[in-house]
Amino acid sequence: MQHKDRYDLGETPPLGHVPKYMQAQVIRRERYGAPRTAIAPEWVPTPSVLKPDEVLVWVMAAGLNYNNVWAALGAPVDVIRQRERDTWFPDSSDFHIGGSDASGVVWAVGSEVTAWAPGDQVVVHCGQWHPDDPALESNEDPCFLPSFRTWGYETNWGGFAQFAKVQAHQCLPKPAHLTWEAAASYTLVGATAYRMLTGFAPHAVRPGDAVLVWGGAGGLGSMAIQIVRELGGQSVAVVSSESKATACMRLGARGCIDRRQFNHWGAPPSWRDKVAYDAWLSNVRRFGAAFWEALGERRNPRIVFEHPGEDTIPTSMIVCDTAGMVVTCAGTSGFGAVVDLRYLWMRQKRLQGSHFANDSQAQAFNDLVCAGRIDPCLSATFGFAEIPTAHQLMLENRLAHGNVACLVNAPGRDRGVA
Secondary structure, eight states, X not given: OOOOSXXXXXXXXXXXXXXXXXXXXXXXXXXXXXXXXXXXXXXEEOOOOOOTTEEEEEEEEEEOOTHHHHHHHTOSOOHHXXXXXXXXXXXXXXXXXXXSOEEEEEEEEOTTOOSOOTTOEEEEOOEEOOTTOGGGGGTOOGGGSTTOEXXXXXXXXXXXXXXXXEEGGGEEEOOTTSOHHHHTSSHHHHHHHXXXXXXXXXXXXXXXXXXXXXXXXXXXXXXXXXXXXXXXXXXXXXXXXXXXXXXXXXXXXXXXXXXXXOOOOSSOOOTTSHHHHHHHHHHHHHHHHHHHHXXXXXXXXXXXXXXXXXXXXXXXXXXXXTTOEXXXXXXXXXXXXXXXXXXXXXXXXXXXXXXXXXXXXXXHHHHHHHTTOSOOOEEEEEOGGGHHHHXXXXXXXXXXXXXXXXXXXXXXXXXXXX
16 A cells, blocks of 8 residues: 655544654744744654654644743744754754644654554653663652753654654553543643642642642643642632632632732842832732731741742742742743842742653653543643644733643644645
């Protein structure tokens, strides 16, 4: 039987046949800028040559994450140039295929892969590291390895294409009860949140712990609220609308704080200007009182779940309980956060950075989803042709709360033609 060298969306090759070309939503350096124009459909060569530990996945759907907005902008990192210089994962491709969440079908496997076979239905997490990294021999947490990379951002061949190339350990069983799009939407934010809330002993969520969750209705926040709930903690979510507060309460939040009631965000005035600093601090304390009211008791958060960064870290470090932890995985409002060190050292608080998750943490979170204990919170699904528009909406903060997925090979809304 003669197989084709390319397949339109809606067509499926015979299982195991790898066509010469595939459709992908591609970023090129000459197009860096607004996602609506930086990301464009193209036919590109299928990554048919697999290393011994790699898997080729026929992508059914892919999740939308902010890292592909950054990739489209070409800032703060030129991802294509960065890969050219990468000693662990060198890639001379003059394009980038983003997408750090995916669901799909295993299509081909490398020579050393035994855990997966063509036909298996999987979800893909985004943690990659080099199997020859010497630090692996010391049982180092892979997240701390020099070779640790985010697939679909720091490496190529992500989920916004008919085929994705991943390492075998990135694959996890697809929850049988979920659609392809729901299954594609949760792994990056969910595993990230799981590590933040469980991975930094002794500051793992315990029964009864109070936890402040910034951006509670977003992708990260919606996962964090549910993880806290499952671990027996009590979360208070920060939101910006009544509808988002309702969504957070439905997920198990104890209460909510409307950030629109405060205007002290960002760096505080200099402590040398006592009048201005005290005025700012009074607003922080008012925010702390709002946390007590939402929680229903006068108790500060033992853990603060951070990701806005520049606007919120100054407040987080003050309202966090003595001997508590502020843990952050991002800086969506900016990277130049200011910390009043008096609260850090005198009250022995911890400011902890966190970056995605290791295999065991990703597996533990996926197990919760497979068991039906965590809702992926899929709020919107786009077609393949709408992937540039979806990223533009994300940049403009115009997406619905929760998580968002884009169909690739899965049937659904109008796909468009590359």
